[in-house]
Amino acid sequence: MIEILVSIFLLSGASLGLLAAIGIIRLPDLLTRMHASTKSGALGTAMIMVGVMLAFMEPVVTFRAFAIIMFIMITSPVAAHVIARAGYFVGVSLWDGTVKDMLKESYDPESHYLRSGFEGMDDDGETDDMDESEDQAR
Numbered sequence: 001m002i003e004i005l006v007s008i009f010l011l012s013g014a015s016l017g018l019l020a021a022i023g024i025i026r027l028p029d030l031l032t033r034m035h036a037s038t039k040s041g042a043l044g045t046a047m048i049m050v051g052v053m054l055a056f057m058e059p060v061v062t063f064r065a066f067a068i069i070m071f072i073m074i075t076s077p078v079a080a081h082v083i084a085r086a087g088y089f090v091g092v093s094l095w096d097g098t099v100k101d102m103l104k105e106s107y108d109p110e111s112h113y114l115r116s117g118f119e120g121m122d123d124d125g126e127t128d129d130m131d132e133s134e135d136q137a138r
Helices: 002-026 030-056 059-090 132-137
Strands: none
């Protein structure tokens, strides 16, 4: 019975890895490719590691596989965010079917300054009365 579970987890993880690879090849732009690679890749790796845990059933292997899963789940979204942000700032074009560009209003391509929307707020979340010359100096 355990062999069937191991096989299911390993095949599911490998299938998600294949899906991530196909997504990287077939999807139209950086953002959608990044989405396919990080979501499917991270989940596929996690499923393979669960299969490894079930196959060996040893505390050391279980701990290492769990540590790998946690590392992938923590670093994959951060890496995807950094890659997407760098691609946007460098000027990688978006797909023609992109509906909404949330950064377009906040990003200045000349100075590479990205406004967060929280400029001029104090610790309580209320806006400070800052004049425009100070805001432009930032």
